[in-house]
Amino acid sequence: MTQKIRVTDDVLRSIPDPGQGAVLPKDGETNILITSALPYCNNVPHLGNIIGSTLSADVFSRYNRTRNRRTLYICGTDEYGTATETAALKEGMTPRELCDKYYALHKETYEWFDIGFDLFGRTSTAKHTEICQSIYLNLGQHGYLERQIKDQTYCEGCKKFLADRYVEGICPHCSFIDARGDQCDGCSRTLDAIDLIEPRCLIDKTHNVVARSSSHMYFKLDAAQPALEDWIKKSWKKGKWSPNATINADGEIVDARMKSGLKPTPVTRDLAWGVPIPPLGREDDKEMGGKVLYVWFDAVIGYVSITGEYTPEWKQWWLNPDNVRLYQFMGKDNVYFHTIYFPAMLLADGSNWTTLHHLSTTEYLNYEGGKFSKSKNRGVFGPAARETGIPASVWRYYLLSTRPETADAMFSWADCIAANNNILLKNFGNFVNRALKFLSAQYDSVLPESGDAPGPLSPNDPLDAEFITDVNTLLKDYIDAMESVKIRLGLQTVMLISSRGNGYLQASGLNRALMTENPQRCAQVVSRAVNLIYVLSALMYPFMPATSDALLLQLNAPARVVPEVLSTDILAGHQIGQPDHLFKNIDEKMEQVWKVRFGGDESAKEEEAPTSKRKAKKAGAVNAALNGVAVSGLKSPEVIALEAKILEHGQVVRGLKESKEPKDVVDAAVTELKRLKGELILLEKSAAQ
Numbered sequence: 001m002t003q004k005i006r007v008t009d010d011v012l013r014s015i016p017d018p019g020q021g022a023v024l025p026k027d028g029e030t031n032i033l034i035t036s037a038l039p040y041c042n043n044v045p046h047l048g049n050i051i052g053s054t055l056s057a058d059v060f061s062r063y064n065r066t067r068n069r070r071t072l073y074i075c076g077t078d079e080y081g082t083a084t085e086t087a088a089l090k091e092g093m094t095p096r097e098l099c100d101k102y103y104a105l106h107k108e109t110y111e112w113f114d115i116g117f118d119l120f121g122r123t124s125t126a127k128h129t130e131i132c133q134s135i136y137l138n139l140g141q142h143g144y145l146e147r148q149i150k151d152q153t154y155c156e157g158c159k160k161f162l163a164d165r166y167v168e169g170i171c172p173h174c175s176f177i178d179a180r181g182d183q184c185d186g187c188s189r190t191l192d193a194i195d196l197i198e199p200r201c202l203i204d205k206t207h208n209v210v211a212r213s214s215s216h217m218y219f220k221l222d223a224a225q226p227a228l229e230d231w232i233k234k235s236w237k238k239g240k241w242s243p244n245a246t247i248n249a250d251g252e253i254v255d256a257r258m259k260s261g262l263k264p265t266p267v268t269r270d271l272a273w274g275v276p277i278p279p280l281g282r283e284d285d286k287e288m289g290g291k292v293l294y295v296w297f298d299a300v301i302g303y304v305s306i307t308g309e310y311t312p313e314w315k316q317w318w319l320n321p322d323n324v325r326l327y328q329f330m331g332k333d334n335v336y337f338h339t340i341y342f343p344a345m346l347l348a349d350g351s352n353w354t355t356l357h358h359l360s361t362t363e364y365l366n367y368e369g370g371k372f373s374k375s376k377n378r379g380v381f382g383p384a385a386r387e388t389g390i391p392a393s394v395w396r397y398y399l400l401s402t403r404p405e406t407a408d409a410m411f412s413w414a415d416c417i418a419a420n421n422n423i424l425l426k427n428f429g430n431f432v433n434r435a436l437k438f439l440s441a442q443y444d445s446v447l448p449e450s451g452d453a454p455g456p457l458s459p460n461d462p463l464d465a466e467f468i469t470d471v472n473t474l475l476k477d478y479i480d481a482m483e484s485v486k487i488r489l490g491l492q493t494v495m496l497i498s499s500r501g502n503g504y505l506q507a508s509g510l511n512r513a514l515m516t517e518n519p520q521r522c523a524q525v526v527s528r529a530v531n532l533i534y535v536l537s538a539l540m541y542p543f544m545p546a547t548s549d550a551l552l553l554q555l556n557a558p559a560r561v562v563p564e565v566l567s568t569d570i571l572a573g574h575q576i577g578q579p580d581h582l583f584k585n586i587d588e589k590m591e592q593v594w595k596v597r598f599g600g601d602e603s604a605k606e607e608e609a610p611t612s613k614r615k616a617k618k619a620g621a622v623n624a625a626l627n628g629v630a631v632s633g634l635k636s637p638e639v640i641a642l643e644a645k646i647l648e649h650g651q652v653v654r655g656l657k658e659s660k661e662p663k664d665v666v667d668a669a670v671t672e673l674k675r676l677k678g679e680l681i682l683l684e685k686s687a688a689q
Contacts, residue, residue, distance in 0.1 A: 001556050004574035006454045011569050013559040015065040018116030022311050023070055025324050032064045032071040033317050033354060035303045037330035041077035041102045042087035044382035045109055046372040047411060048365035051399040056360060056487055057329035058115045059400065062542035063482045066562045072317060076121035076306045077103050080274040081295025082165030086202060095273040099124055109382040114392050114545050121306035123298065128305035132298045133278040135349050140280040144220050144348040146264060147284045152214040153193045157207030161214055161270040166203060169196030188333055215287040218264035224344040225262045229253060231343060239358040240484065246339040255340065267297045300342040318354050325357040332361050360485045363404040367411045368595065378600030388594060389652035393544040394420050400543055403488045413591045423495060425583040431501040435529040436554055436579035442515055449572040450527035451520060456567045464528065467504050471497060471532065471566045478539060479562065494539045501532050527568065534570050538562045553577050593647055646676045
C-alpha cells in the first residue's frame with residue numbers, strides 16, 4: 001500500500017518500544033530512567049498493585065518514547081528476605097522454587113497487560129549480590145555502619161533467632177493484633193519485632209518466644225540525616241514532587257521519624273535466604289558470619305542490579321546525575337524507603353549516584369465497596385483478568401481512568417463496563433471508525449487532495465480556526481499533564497480531543513451530500529480528521545498501546561511523536577488500511593456474573609456452609625441478574641451455574657476474536673463453548689423429565 005507521510009524529526013518516533021534493544025543515555029539530552037516498586041515474589045498481583053506502580057510507570061515510559069527521549073524502564077521481583085522464606089515454608093518448597101514460580105506468574109500477568117519493561121528482572125542474581133555488597137562495604141569504609149548488640153526474638157521451640165516476618169504480635173503503636181515483625185498493616189509504621197506485644201512464632205504459634213541478645217550491623221541514619229534533609233528539599237523543588245508522607249506542598253519535611261531525629265537502623269538479619277554479609281576487615285566480622293542483608297536494604301538496590309543485568313554499562317544510567325532523570329513509581333506505603341532510606345544509603349555510599357528526580361505515588365484501589373483479599377478470593381488477581389474476555393486495552397483504560405492519585409479509589413464492574421461502552425466505543429471508537437470508513441468507502445481508501453500544505457495547520461484558518469485552536473490547546477494541556485506525571489488528567493485530555501474530533505465531523509456535515517456539493521471542503525474535512533487520528537495514535541500509545549498499534553495498522557502509518565500542534569502529516573495520495581471497530585460492546589448483564597465470580601465469600605457464615613449451598617446461592621444471584629425474576633422454583637442450581645458459565649465463556653470467545661489470537665486458540669475456545677451449550681441442553685432435558 002502506498003504511504004505518503006511527512007518524514008521529519010518532529011513527526012516520526014525514533015525511540016523503539018520497550019525491550020527492543022539496549023538503550024543508553026546520551027550526554028546533553030533528556031534521558032529518563034524509570035522504576036516501579038519491586039513486587040514481592042511470594043504472591044500474585046491484583047488490580048490495585050498493577051495500577052499502583054507497574055502500569056502507571058509503563059504509561060510514563062511510553063509517553064517519553066513518544067517525545068523521542070532515551071528511556072529505560074526497570075522492574076523485577078523482590079526475592080530475598082523473610083517473606084519469601086515464610087511463604088516457601090507454607091507452600092512446602094524451597095525459597096528458590098517459590099521465587100521461580102511467582103516470577104513466572106508476575107511476568108505472565110504484566111505481559112498480558114501490555115506492560116513494557118525494558119527488563120523485568122530478579123534480585124536473586126550474582127549481579128545483585130555484587131552491587132549490594134559493594135554499597136555495604138562503602139558504607140562501612142565511610143563510617144556509616146556500627147555493630148549493636150540488642151535483644152532479638154528467639155523461639156525456644158525452633159531453637160533459633162526469628163527474623164522479623166517469622167514473628168507476629170500486637171502493634172505497640174496502634175494495638176493492631178496481627179502486626180508483622182517488620183511493619184504494622186494497621187498503622188503502616190515500620191517496627192522492630194522485639195517491640196511487639198505478646199509475640200508469636202509464625203512457624204508454630206504454640207512455641208514460646210523470648211528475647212535474647214544478638215549482634216547486628218546498623219546503618220547510622222542519624223549521621224546521614226543532615227545531608228539527606230538538604231537533598232530532600234533540593235530534589236523536591238527541582239523534581240516538583242507531589243505532596244507525600246515525607247514532605248508537604250510547602251516544602252516542609254513532615255515525616256515523624258525525621259522530625260524526631262532518625263536513628264540507626266539494622267541492615268543484617270539471621271536468615272539463610274539473602275545476600276551474604278561481606279567482611280569489613282574488622283574485629284567484629286566473625287559475629288556477622290552466617291547473616292544476610294536485611295531485605296529493606298537489598299531490595300531498593302534491585303533497581304540498580306537489574307539495570308546491571310540489562311547492560312554492562314549500567315553506570316551510565318545510575319552514576320550520571322547530570323544527564324539522567326530518575327522517576328520512581330510506587331504505592332503510598334513505600335514512600336519512606338524511596339525518599340529517606342534509599343537516598344540516605346546512596347548519599348552515604350559516596351559515589352556520584354543518580355538520585356530521585358520525581359516521585360509518583362498512588363493511594364489504594366479498593367474493590368466493590370471493600371478491599372482486595374486473596375485469602376477470601378475477593379477481587380481480580382493476576383491472570384484472572386484475561387478470563388473475563390475483556391481486552392487488556394480496556395482494562396488499562398479503566399484502571400488508568402480511576403487511578404487513585406490523590407485519594408483512594410473504588411473498582412466497580414458497572415463503571416468498567418460503562419467506560420468501554422459509553423466512552424471508548426461511543427466516543428473514541430466512533431470518531432475513528434466514522435472518519436476511516438468514509439475515506440474507505442468514498443475515496444477507495446486513498447486520501448484526497450485537501451489543499452492543505454504539509455506541516456502545521458493555521459489557527460487562523462478561514463473555516464476551522466476554532467477547531468484547530470481547540471485541538472492545539474488540548475495538546476498543550478496533554479503535554480503539561482504528562483510532563484507533571486498527572487496520568488489520569490492526560491488520559492482525560494485524550495478523550496476530550498477525540499470528542500472534539502466527533503464534534504468536528506458533526507459540525508462539518510461529513511456525508512455523501514457534502515462530497516457531491518462541495519468536494520474540496522469534504523476532502524479537507526477528511527484530511528484533517530485523518531491527521532487528528534494520527535495524532536491520537538501517539539497520544540493513546542502510553543495508555544493503550546495495542547489500540548495505538550491498531551490505529552497505525554488502519555492508517556497504514558509508522559509510529560509518530562506527540563506533536564505540539566495539529567499538522568498535515570499524512571498527505572494526499574496516502575492509502576489507508578482496512579477500517580475496523582476498535583472496541584466491542586460488553587453485555588451489561590456480565591456485571592452481576594463477574595460480581596459473583598470475583599466477590600469472594602460473602603460472610604463467615606456462608607464460608608461455613610456446605611459447598612453445594614454456597615454454589616447454589618451464587619448461581620441464584622447470577623440467574624436473578626440475567627432474568628430479572630426470582631429464581632426460586634424455576635431452575636436448578638446446576639442449570640443456573642452452567643448458564644452463567646456459558647455467558648462468561650462467550651465473553652472470552654469474543655475477547656479472543658477481537659484481540660486476533662491464533663486460529664487454533666479461538667477454535668478451541670469456540671469448541672468449548674459449544675460443548676457447554678450441549679451440556680446445558682442435556683441438563684435441561686434431564687430436569688424436565
